[in-house]
Amino acid sequence: MSYTTVTEPDVTTSGDAPVRKPSPVPWAVAAVAALVALGLVLWLVAAPGDEDTSDAPTAGSADAGFARDMAVHHQQAVEMSFIIRDRTDDEDVRRLAYDIAQTQANQRGMLIGWLDLWGLPKTSADGYMAWMKGDGHMGHQSKGGSLMPGMATDAELGQLGKAQGKDAEILYLQLLTDHHMGGVTMARACAEQCEVPQERQLAQGMTEGQQSEMRLMADMLEERGSAPR
Structure with missing residues (x-):
């Protein structure tokens, strides 16, 4: 699948009224730049010491899972x-999608970076969710055909x-609400x-960020005459 470049709004002024103009920076470039910066911080604060790696998590730990x-x-x-x-021209939905893509790409880079620094595999023979202990965290179960709680099929x-258009916006907001619910369960x-x-x-x-986004998405769904599923 090929993707077109999406530009984020920049603001200039014309008299007393702000005027938005497109920025040439595509999503991918912005996400990679932020990821590199976060990766440097990650290396400094989360790597095991050079002389003692005994504190690094094991492959079966909750940290690794x-x-x-x-x-x-x-x-x-x-x-x-x-x-x-690519399915809507609505600025609010596209802005939310940009924020989610950038934030979660950055966080994903940190998680994978930790696994590399700990010298641990990125897959587990035990499958997904085996690290979660207790029934209290499994209230939001996986749907048939999805890998983990909240994930779309x-x-x-x-x-x-x-x-297209409004239908795509509603479906995206509903799917992402489910996705965030599963993510919050795992993060907790x-x-x-x-x-x-x-x-x-x-x-x-x-947990805090995705709960805030869920409240925003509920409002956006209401504006479109719909609701979370």
């Missing part, structure tokens, strides 16, 4: 956000890729079970 699973979970949110930008992604589990402080802090930030 969350990093692996959330990286996959985030990738789908990025994919859906790239899809919707291939059929739903195909439907989003064919929808990491905040309780993960041992690496930086990862727990990232998980808590994901």
Whole structure:
């Protein structure tokens, strides 16, 4: 699939009224630039010491499991956000999609970076979600055909890729609301079970950020005469 360049608004002034003009920076370039910056911070604050790696998480730990699973979970949110930008001209939806794509691409880079720094594999023979302990975190179950809680199925992604305009906006907002619900469940589990402080802090930030976006998406769905599923 090929993607067209999306420009973010820049603001100049004409008299007393602000006037928006397009910026030439595409989504991918902005996301990569932010990812590189975050990667440098990641290397400084989360790498095990050069002389002692005994504190690095094990492959079966919650830290490793969350990093692996959330990286996959985030990738789908990025994919859906790239899809919707070509299915609607609505500035509010496209702006939200840009924010989600950039944020989750950056966070995904951090999670994968941690796995590399810990010397751990990016896949697990135990499958997805095996690291989550207790029934309290499994209230939002996976749908038939989806990999993890909240994730869209291939059929739903195909439907989003064919929808246009308002129909595409509603479906995107509904799918992302479900996606965020599953992501919050996983992030809360990491905040309780993960041992690496930086990862727990990232998980808590994901919880707060995605809950805020869910409230925004509920309002946007209401404006379009719809609601979360």
